[in-house]
Amino acid sequence: MSASLIYDLAPIGAIVAWSDGTPRPPEHHKKRLAAWENRNSRGRLIRKQDRRGLGNISLSPDFTLHEGDFGAGGVIAIRVHRTFSLDSDLTFKVIERPAPGSVRVFDRAGASAELVHLASSRQAAEEWLTPHGHPNAVLEEVSADEVAADHVEGRAAA
Template sequence: MSASLIYDLAPIGSIVAWSDGTPRPPERFRKKLAAWKTRNSHGRLIRKEGERNVGTTSILPYFTLHEGDLGANGVIAIRIHRTFSLDSGLTFKVVGRPALGSVRVFDRPGANAELVHLADNRQAAAEWLSRHGYPHAVLSEVTADEVAADEIEGRTAA
């Protein structure tokens, strides 16, 4: 599916895979394999942002995926995020959706909010939030409408 379908149909918290369609190189070609992995991977959908204008330039809508974390001993040093605009030539697929009743923790209210945690329920979200410093956090429960949005206007989202 295209990037615009992910933007339109996939709920925040979904696991999304992306691919350029090329075959995976053998392990012995480390540089080629590393380059391939940047164009073929997966991550959790954490943010969607609509079209913006900066001066006379118009920026297309985009979405951001959390690919992973780097660190040691329980300390995260670097978060790996990938941002894709709707004109991306890559192919995307929704691999998993957030479970019904799970609770998303956003870093702030509003349209520019970013998902920082996906908990199993409201109590788990509150416990996680008490251990992490997000003073303006917003909790949002995953609804049946979002989970059931596999097919909208004849377009399939999985």
């Protein structure tokens, strides 16, 4: 499916894969494999941003996926996010949707909020927040109605 369909249909917290449609190169082709992995991977949908202006510049809508974290000893040194514009030539697919009853933890309220954690329950979300901070965090439960509406209205992004 297209990037614009992911933007329109995929729920925040979903695992989304992207691909350029080319076959994976053999392991021994290190440079080609690295280039392929750059255009064929997956991540968790953490933000959708509407059209916005920055001075005289108009930025088109986009979405951001959290691809992974790198670090050691429980300390994250680098967090990898990928932002895709709606005119991306890649193909996308929803691999997994957030389960009903799970709780999204956003870093703040509003349109620029970013998902920082997806917990299995409200209690788990509150326990996660204790050591991780985020004083302006907003908790949002994934409702069964939200997931069911996607299927009833034919909006399933998978």
